[in-house]
Amino acid sequence: MNISPFFFYLFAGSAIAFALLTVLKKNPVASAFSLILVFFSFAGIYALLGAHLVAAMQVLVYAGAIMVLFIFVIMLLNADTPSFDMGRSHRLLRWGSAVLGLALFATFVWVFKNSAALGTKGAFTPVAIEAAGGNTQVLSELMFSEYILPFELTSVLLLAAIVGAVAIAKRGKKRVGHAG
């Protein structure tokens, strides 16, 4: 499978550029909009790799659903620029984070250069997936047969999170009721 280098560099470049904007923008809403474009660039790369389902899910779940919630919360709290402006941090902290960041980057480079596992191909080559009926079919079959337990456990985890959120919201409401 050949990936067009032009499109790869286009999406990779825009991902890096918008990731930087996400961090550097002072305005929280502008940061969030940049993050959406980062997710988009990722989706483009997934689509180039032939993983159309992952690309669609990336846009649907991250760019579509989660980021709407993010922006909704930011706008609801009306977080304006000053509350996010924490001033200049301590000099030691700044230098420390720069060194740690560079160390992380170096580790990534080293791993990608030296790891043997990256070069090996699994059973799911593009040809095999196409023969089995495409991305969506193959992934759904695996998810609902071999990996049913992790799948169900994840949904239980999400359910627990929802119940927790509702419980916290209800508790706050009762207190307000008593006061009023």
Place this chain on the structure above:
Amino acid sequence: MDQLDWIITVGKCALIAFILLQVVPLMVWVERRGSALMQNRLGPNRLGPLGLFQGIADAVKMLFKEDRIPGHVHALYYKLAPVVCLVPAFMTFAVIPFGSQITVGERVLNFQVADLNVGLLYVFSIASLGVYGIIMAGWSSNNKYALLGSLRSSAQMISYELSLGLSVIGILMIFSSVKLGDIARQQGEILLQLGPISIPKWGIFVQPLGFLIFMTSIFAETNRLPFDLPEGESEIVAGYHLEYGTMQFGLFMMAEYINMTVGAAMITTLYFGGWQLLPGMSAIHAHLGDLLALSDMAREWVRVGLEITSFTLKVVFFLWFFVWVRWTVPRFRYDQVMDLGWKVMLPLSLVNIFVTGVLIYYKVI
């Protein structure tokens, strides 16, 4: 892909974009004349036959107005917002089939821009982006009413996207495919034979509850009445597009009507057989072929023509339905919208999935 394939694909894209753009002025006209009809008045009737050219006059007016940007807005996002609203609306139509296929020589011509493997998921992922235009507009306008409008819009979209997504699971279970081409094709099968009348396996007959939930959610997603809380002019002036004028406001209008068209096309494809011929049309096809003594190839072209016609007629009906509902039902209150979404639509769509599963298990459907 050789050169001709490229030309065909680009041609199809251009054709769809062109038609969607023509739908906008026509729908504005239908909306104004339709509301006038229902309110027992005349509506625009001066320009052209039946006032049909009113849309052109509106566009000219918007284009020649002074393009003024208020001083208190975030200029970049303010200018970007209408575009962000409009682009996803166009993109969604790429996977909707508006006819079956025809074999010309050795080339199979599909009447669909791209039959993606992820089909329906693509539609949902692109449709979920439309809300950013509204959010961006409301936030960058730096105006309380506009911000309220976009807050309402994002809350509404999140709530109804859930029931929208869950309501089509039933369809996916029955046709066991997410490709819209497959779904449309399988709806040609016969569900029931009642004497001379055969009922096709259209989505509405196998998923009546799913259809109701889907359609309600589409109304909410396109911000049409009774769900037009984001612009509710009696409470928040004009909501998210309060600060916009000229053609920038025009772009929001276009996005709304194109979203409606895509919504109508989705309802048609999933629940009304897509390009499947309307009742009686197959008889017309056979008679016309015999009457004119057409060759096999010509008959094929007539079939494709009839298919595109029936798809268009179904879409037109649902577009009219959008207008019909708008001028019939009053706007919901905000808490009613949320209650309906979370306490009625979401549980009902879960029930629908469960019942569909049971019916498929016992091989009723």
